[in-house]
Each structure stands twice: as C-alpha cells, then as structure tokens.
Amino acid sequence: MKKLLLPGFLLFIYISFVSAQTTEEIVAAIEKEANENSQLEQLAHELMDVIGPRLVGTPQMKTAHEWAVNTYKKWGIEAKNEAWGKWRGWQRGITHIDMLEPRVVTLSGIQLAWSPSTGPKGISANLVTLPTVPDSLAFAKWLPNVKGKLVMVSMEQPTGRPEYNWEEFATEESLEKMKKDRDAKEEAWRQNFKNTGYTSRTINEALEKAGAVGIVQSRWSNGFGANKIFSAGTKKIPVVDLSLEDYGMLYRMVEHAVNPKIKIVAESKELGTVPTFNTIATIPGKELPNEYIILSAHFDSWDGATGATDNGTGTITMLEAARILKKVYPNPKRTIIVGHWGSEEQGLNGSRAFVEDHPDIVSGLQALFNQDNGTGRVVNISGQGFLHSYDYIGKWLEAVPKEITQHIETNFPGNPGGGGSDYASFVAAGAPGFSLSSLSWSYWNYTWHTNLDTYDKIVFDDVRNNAILTAILAYMASEDPNKTSREKAALGINPRTGERRTWPEPRTPNRAGGLDN
Incomplete structure (x- = not known):
C-alpha cells in the first residue's frame, strides 16, 4: 500500500512546490531554460532545412504537421492535427x-x-x-x-x-x-x-x-x-x-x-484533393481548465524558399515557449493552447476555421499572443482596441526582464486589426488577441514571401528573446486572478478614409481552396 501511495504523494509535493514558487522564481527559471538549453537552432534546422517550405496542400505541409505533433509528444505535451478543410494537392518538382x-x-x-x-x-x-x-x-x-x-x-x-x-x-x-x-x-x-x-x-x-x-x-x-x-x-x-x-x-x-x-x-505533380490541418498542442489548466491562453503562429508558408522568417521563426518561438512552460510551469492555472494555423497565406483560413469550430475556446480566451512578421525581437504590442488592455498587458509586462521590455513600444487601447495575421481572426470575434510585432531586419524587401527566406536569415538571439517574452506573458496571463476585459474602446477616425473606424467582422474561411483549378 505504501508503494502505491508514494508516487501520488510525491506528485502532490511537486505540485505544491511549483504552485508555491514566486513569479520571480518562475521568470528566472524561464530565462535559465531558454538561455542554457535552447532548442531553437535544432527546431529551425528540422523545420526549414529538412522539411522545407510549407505550402498548403503539399506533402511538406503534411510532414510538418506530423513533425510538430511528434515534437510536442517528446516533450510530454498533448498535440493533434485537427482537419478543418480540404485543398488542391500539389507537389513541387524539378x-x-x-x-x-x-x-x-x-x-x-x-x-x-x-x-x-x-x-x-x-x-x-x-x-x-x-x-x-x-x-x-x-x-x-x-x-x-x-x-x-x-x-x-x-x-x-x-x-x-x-x-x-x-x-x-x-x-x-x-x-x-x-x-x-x-x-x-x-x-x-x-x-x-x-x-x-x-x-x-x-x-x-x-x-x-x-x-x-x-x-x-x-x-x-x-x-x-x-x-x-x-x-x-x-x-x-x-x-x-x-x-x-x-x-x-x-x-x-x-x-x-x-x-x-x-x-x-x-x-510538378497534381495530387487531387487533400485535407488541410491546424496543429493544436495543449497543456491543461488545473484550476480554470475552461479558460485559455493561446500561443499563435501560422505554420504554412509560400514556397519560393523555406519560409524561415514567414513564419518559421514565429512557429519555433511558440514551440520553444511551450517546451519551456511545460518544463518550469507544468501545471498552469488556465489551459495553454498552441495553435499552428494552416493556410494563413491564403486568408487566415486555419485560424478563422478554429474560431468558427471552437466557440467555447473563443468564449473562454484569456489572451492570445501571435508572432508572425519576421525574425526580429518584439518591438511593439498594441491593445487591439480593447479598452482595458493596458490594465492587464501592462501588468504582465512588468514581470518581463527590462532587457526585453526596453525595446518594446506599446499602444493602448490601439485599434483592432482587421487582417494581416491570425490574431485578427480572434479580435474580429471580440476575443483578446494580440500581435507581438517584430523589428524589421529588412523583412519586407528580403525575406517576406521571397526566394531568400531561408535558415541563414534567422537572428537566433532575437528569436530567443521572443520565446522568453512569450513564455512569461503566457505564465502571467495564466496566473492572473482576474479574467481579462473585452470591453471595446470607442474607435476614432481612420485618416486614410476620413470615416470612423468600425470593429472588424468575423470572416468565413475558405475550406476548399484551389479546387476550381
């Protein structure tokens, strides 16, 4: 009987120890793990060099989804590939x-x-x-x-x-x-x-x-x-x-x-109609399992190169943040989900499908953190038009080391994003989704959708910075005693149109792409 009770008792002691840790100790553990045991270079090599570009409907995209699930499972994180539509199957040749x-x-x-x-x-x-x-x-x-x-x-x-x-x-x-x-x-x-x-x-x-x-x-x-x-x-x-x-x-x-x-x-080869997926990883919450933090990055890319900075860097940031959290914060208060979205490049289709298919998660969303635009360190965070976003994001950022926050400008309450990347799918549904916007590193001219978007353009010091930031924000959002407010700010005049801004409407995803060709 003592032998049977011992494992449960040790688990109880471990959970009690973790829950008793201070914010400073958790943040220090996140930094230490990120800096001393980083997996970023290996993840980038496996994803960009070995798997390659991730055009929706291609075998490489399917391989990437399977790789992500297996990678999470190695870390003890539940993960699955969730079908949301179908696409024209195509394979690049010589x-x-x-x-x-x-x-x-x-x-x-x-x-x-x-x-x-x-x-x-x-x-x-x-x-x-x-x-x-x-x-x-x-x-x-x-x-x-x-x-x-x-x-x-x-x-x-x-x-x-x-x-x-x-x-x-x-x-x-x-x-x-x-x-x-x-x-x-x-x-x-x-x-x-x-x-x-x-x-x-x-x-x-x-x-x-x-x-x-x-x-x-x-x-x-x-x-x-x-x-x-x-x-x-x-x-x-x-x-x-x-x-x-x-x-x-x-x-x-x-x-x-x-x-x-x-x-x-x-x-090239035509492969008929193939299913398309989002990869969803989950660290279950222990106290508020029906409230959620989502770490968000689109998984697909165009295929002129290997999609390193659009959006391989966002992808490995979220993978690394989840790995670190599982190691130093294995029993979160709220459920932490990682969403690797498909077909963002054709119109945010994977994340829009997730919003349609999971109203319960959208309803229970505490915060979503999305990273997309390149390899640079995060330098801007907007409140996306949520009136009280400063109250909680500002508080969460206080826990982040100053060497990271000193580079970040904030804009509260800001204006809601109508597109651009997957956080907009959640914002349109009235849920608090936020973009972790990066320093350029000549993104628009040299790597965004180009033939040069390859592993060698990644600035790993900046990506490591972003993984630490993301993990700390996720931890703080999970532990916050309060549910985040969704009250919307009164929107001002759009200087381009001269008309008052309106909150973006949810859009229906394309669940059958390229099949008319």
Missing part, C-alpha cells in the same frame, strides 16, 4: 530554365505555386512582351500574337540596385534622375496594364485562353537577389519567375528583335 538561343545559358528561376507541369520533356518557345496599347480593344486585337509563345508579363526594371545602394554611392544628381526615370516608367507600366483591361491577377488566365504556352514573370522585391514568389493562376500552362538579371536580359533581347528562345522544364 524546375530547370535555359536559354537556347542566341546562346546557351542556364537561367535562375522557379516555377510558381500550383503551376501546371510541363512534363519531363519541357517546353521550348520564343518570347513576347506585352504591347503598349491605348485601350482594351487594341489589346484584344493583339492577343492572338501570344499563340505558341511564352509571354513576359513583368516590367523590365530600370536598375537592379536597391534604392539604399544608390543613396550610398550615387551623386545627388544621378540619384534624382534615376528616381524620376524609374517613377515615370512605373507609372507608364501601370497605366498601360490598366489599358489592357486586366490586372496582374487576371491577365495570366487571358493569355492562357489565347494560346500562350507559358508565362514568364519577375516580381522583384527591391533587394539584391530577392523576388516575390506566389501562385501561378493558370490551369494548363506553366508560370515561372526569373531573377531580375535574367529577366532583364531576355526582355532587352525581345525589344531589340534578337528573338531569344528558352526551354522550361517544371515537373
């Missing part, structure tokens, strides 16, 4: 792009997401650029010229140097001339595109219907070597993105009647 005439050279480029395959033999064709037209009728008359051709749909950039590079080295006169010429060229391009009657989102389909055999673009991100990589928007013909340098070379050849010819091999 992309090889070569210029065959007037000389042979391998080009730097990539097939876009969900692009149809060329098959292993590929396609070879000459290129044409979009014409200058006065109106949509003239463009419609020109459209038959694309039959059997590869169509270039992006503007040739007047310079491949980012503006900061010009500012560092150019003369004042040269810089001003470049900016004037560039702005004029961009305005002329936008106007001509408008004259065609199409947008960058709709023109690919029109070119496909007119008989083009493929589409070539270059969506430069205003940084050396960086291009934005999104989706194809075609049903039968491939779409590729080329580097600024190679695209400009081909464009000039076409304009000078050199008539270049290229070959594209893009061996």
